[in-house]
Amino acid sequence: MIVIGCSKSKELAKKIAKKLKARYSELIVKKFPDNELKVRYNTNVKNQTIILVQSFYGSINDDLIETIFASYTAKDLGVKKVILVAPYFPYLRQDKRFNPGEAVSIHIIGDLADHFWDEIYIIDPHLHREKTLSHIFKIKAHRLTANPLIVDYIKKKIKNPVIIGPDWESYKWARKVAVKVGCESAIMKKRRYSARKVKVTLNKKIDIRSKNLIFIDDMISTGHTLLEAIKAMKKLGAKKVTCFAVHGILVENALQKLQRAGAKVITTNTIPNKASKIDVSSLITNHLKN
Numbered sequence: 001m002i003v004i005g006c007s008k009s010k011e012l013a014k015k016i017a018k019k020l021k022a023r024y025s026e027l028i029v030k031k032f033p034d035n036e037l038k039v040r041y042n043t044n045v046k047n048q049t050i051i052l053v054q055s056f057y058g059s060i061n062d063d064l065i066e067t068i069f070a071s072y073t074a075k076d077l078g079v080k081k082v083i084l085v086a087p088y089f090p091y092l093r094q095d096k097r098f099n100p101g102e103a104v105s106i107h108i109i110g111d112l113a114d115h116f117w118d119e120i121y122i123i124d125p126h127l128h129r130e131k132t133l134s135h136i137f138k139i140k141a142h143r144l145t146a147n148p149l150i151v152d153y154i155k156k157k158i159k160n161p162v163i164i165g166p167d168w169e170s171y172k173w174a175r176k177v178a179v180k181v182g183c184e185s186a187i188m189k190k191r192r193y194s195a196r197k198v199k200v201t202l203n204k205k206i207d208i209r210s211k212n213l214i215f216i217d218d219m220i221s222t223g224h225t226l227l228e229a230i231k232a233m234k235k236l237g238a239k240k241v242t243c244f245a246v247h248g249i250l251v252e253n254a255l256q257k258l259q260r261a262g263a264k265v266i267t268t269n270t271i272p273n274k275a276s277k278i279d280v281s282s283l284i285t286n287h288l289k290n
């Protein structure tokens, strides 16, 4: 077995290889002046099971081409099996045709995956209308959750918490973590007007004044969902606020905006960033060993 560090997840891939006591090798990726990619293995992969570790953020379309080329090439070179470990896997949010003529990306990405990889591991995939990975992929798809890691972090570091989910879909993280931490929780209602405009309200009475308020969501992208949620909860008297997310996509200075709004931000390292304090490598290796 060889663990291959693709361009967006080299550090995580090294940790995974170390924990599995497996060989580590980095995929060599070069970009031509016209933006075409060139991908090369630095090790002999013939007759091996290879684990490509790649998260998708920033230049996600390049990341996809890189991972597809890596898989195609591996098969061409005679590998036994290609497993994709995708700590964050993209294109799952467009899960229906919201407007006439739109591409439903979740199914397109599923078909692509079936074609190129033999197995896939994803941490906290954004599943909303599609309830299970088997509706998206025909290949063996493993759904992992970082919830136990978030629970441990909160239990160790935050006293007297109350947990809020900023929108209905976040209950899978906010409510489930609250049950394990043993604290009260509430889920807010979100109305999305555009990618950067949302309105968030709380319809439940909950005591927050003497508590450490924690928001939990699966991802922070532009941060607008949480910025609105913080504003609403501050009006209700919230003081210390910590925002947790599994995936810190954090585009358009979202981290700085949230910090300026008075919140501390903690994410896992599915996407490495300045707030990624929770390491998911053991979560991945524990599943790979089974």
Ligand code: R5P
Residues within 6 Å of the ligand: 167, 169, 170, 195, 198, 217, 218, 219, 220, 221, 222, 223, 224, 225, 226
């Ligand atoms: C949406 O349903 C997700 O769970 C997040 O709430 C959303 O993607 C966050 O996006 P943003 O940070 O841009 O508001």
